[in-house]
Amino acid sequence: MAIIERPVPVGVPDIPAPATPTRTFGALRRPVATTGWKSWVFTVDHKKLGIMYGAVAMFFFIVGGIEAVLIRLQLAAPNGKVLSADVYNQMFTMHATTMVFLFVMPMAAAFANYFVPLQIGARDVAFPRINAFGFWTLVGGGIIVNLSWFFGGAADGGWFMYAPNSGPVFSPSNGVDFWALGLQITGIASLTGAVNLIVTVLNMRAPGMSLMKMPVFTWLQLVVQFLLLFAIPVITVALFLLSFQRSFGATFFDVSAGADPLLWQHLFWIFGHPEVYILVLPSFGIISEVLPVFSKKPLFGYPFVVFSGAAIGFVGWGVWAHHMFASGLGPVSVAVFSIATMAIAVPTGVKIVNWTMTIWGGKLNFTAAMHFAIGLVVLFTIGGLSGVTHAVAPSDTQQTDTYYIVAHFHYVLFGGAIFGLFAGFYYWWPKMFGKQLNERLGKANFWLMVIGMNMTFGPMHMIGLQGQPRRMYVWTEARAGEGFFNLAFWNRVASIGSLVLSIGVLLFLINVVKTARSKQVAPLDPWDARTLEWMTTSPPKEHNFDAIPTVHHLDEFFHRKYAQDPVTHEIKQVATAEDIMRDQEANADKHIHMPSPSYWPIILAGGLPVIALGVIYAIPVAIVGAAIVVLAMYGWSLEPSTAPDTDFDPPASGDGTKELAPLG
Amino acid sequence: MADAAVHHADHGHHTSTGLSNNKLGMWLFLGSECLLFGGLISTYMIYRGRVGEGPRPGNVFDIPFTSVSSFVLLMSSLTMVLAVAAAQKRDDRGTTLWLTVTGLLGATFVGGQVYEFTAMYNEGLGFTTSLFGSAFYTLTGFHGVHVTVGVIMLLSLVGIIKRSRVPGDKAEVVELVGLYWHFVDVVWIIIFTLVYLIPT
């Protein structure tokens, strides 16, 4: 990893300047490896961290997917024998936890890390070491949550872990302890990530990029990070109370000891509803980039998309109790939350209209990314509509805790969040790796996923309204129903659908391997894109841009390539991506200081799971973990984030040095 | 190291908002902390009356004692302001002096809290005695941990200023710790009012 870089021509790999640390800060010398595993493990580069976030998230997607398929195998026929009741409870709890906290959130973080700095014309995030810390913390939390499988059984109270199921009577294993502490740790990752990205977006935009010239993906990520900033502490409180109850004998949620039966539910859903937008808004951002590019039109009503995103960010705080309609809140609360929930469908609807109008009349180019983006619009709309049906409290009392709810949230989460992420894979792969994913395989991947997803979750509307409860490990012929509404038939369809879905995902993995093996290099601007991340090499150089661009327009890159003829008003190409790159190189900044790699983030992050294990098994271990954390904090504070010139041999000359905004 | 500090300070900050990254980051973090304490305070307010067989709040609180320790903590905000002012004047001696005083006042507050907890425990209020007990110790304990972390930061800062090993802009680092410190103080005023002064 080059500490001080000089611009290099396109196509020639980066040649790091010779750099050796001559001074030591703290106990450990600064890592300087530019290749091999060390260059990844100790990196603070937002792009490498983005790729690592993506790889870890993909791993957990496979884990969560296997858990889902096991659930569907158990329910494929009446009186299923695949899983015991106990293991079934663990399976759906861990499936949801894994998908929400260890796949969708980290994958969205992967895209945020990689593309937010590039889209705003920055060279890294505001706090690169904190970024590395966040990633390793996520890994630690994910390991803790899943370790429970090997230590007496995983958490089994459902992903919202209601009391009394979360208590020792109904959950005697350590599963819930691992769950609570693991999520506490991933929460730290989300919180530090939120602070980091908000500061990056607010403070490090390229000259000229006002907020309303910011790409939509970055905008919606900004909203998401604010939601995380304020939602994470609420779940933190809930998880602490739960851990204190389980480990230290408090009775916060024990109704027999006088506790309030709804305290946990309120705390959980005050976090939980904003969380659903945390999951889906990044994908909305992705397709708001993809649809215009492949429709050859600007996003219809950019300000509406931005402001409706922000509106969701506000209103999302006032609807949490719609998850509690059946808990006896009282008629006034139910009415208020019911109406608020219907209201939140409005900004969501606005977005759907904007996307449709973007496609309308465009010159459509049906790439795999475009397929997934359009898939999102359609499938998410279905999920939004069923959402409105349970905003109506009387009808929700019928639906709640049935498969109908399962259908709803899979249409919004699978059809919404996950389709958006896949659109992102196909759209940004050439940028991240310099090679395009295979389009034909991509379309097969898409169609299998669409068919599989509708086969799996579509019938759940029906079996839910028929009364099949969610979270039951068996269903019996006795409740099967007649003819078209036969439970056995639709359950089987759903189970087969889940296999189709799995094959779809498998095709994606095959596509990744195939692309990695292929020698074909992607063109510089394969999609004729519009935003700044395409105004650099693929993959981008370590310092992202040779010269930081000055921004004059929304869709700056497009405006550099195309101009309107003043007479005929025709839009004509005036430059190619290659021209723009050459121009950038000619005006490259002379010396670019990049933040330097560090050992401390991974050491600090490594202390946290040790503390968690100590809390569960032996307090002395927790003290060792805490000592690691404290030592790492000292090492961290004493190490400057950007190594000074004098730290290296030979020292770089100071003239013409271009500084980033100060890095923490 | 010394030249690293100069190096950073001399280049100034070019950020889109004009606020430095570190300061903006600290403000955001404190915004998040508001919800952490909000959640803990709400839990306490729900559970303050649920005393079971154990002592009631009125029986265990020693309001004159806690008023004095609250006053000590308030004064530490004042000395923190003096430390920041000295740091901005690049007066290292003044900075370390006032940081030390602030840290000692904070440590006095933590000591008072330990004494208070011990006294309450002896009067029969343990962590698991009642919901009131659990919620009380959780809320004030979280605050106490925040103060303790603050004290450690203050005293560590004194150490690294003395050895000229502050990375980055010294005055800004002092100011950041100050922001945190004032926040913890304000939270205490809220806790003191809601927990101790408002009768159940």
Ligand code: HEM
């Ligand atoms: C049009 C907007 C939406 C409305 C009106 C809506 C409404 C609702 C309501 C009322 C419930 C509670 C049903 C019950 O448990 O009885 C619910 C559950 C749920 N919704 Fe939505 N929703 C909307 C959008 C979304 C989005 C965008 C997501 C996530 C991307 C989402 C994810 C979920 C999840 C995960 C649950 C189930 C929670 C659980 O019980 O495990 N919803 N929705």
Ligand SMILES: [Cu+2]
């Ligand atoms: Cu909700």
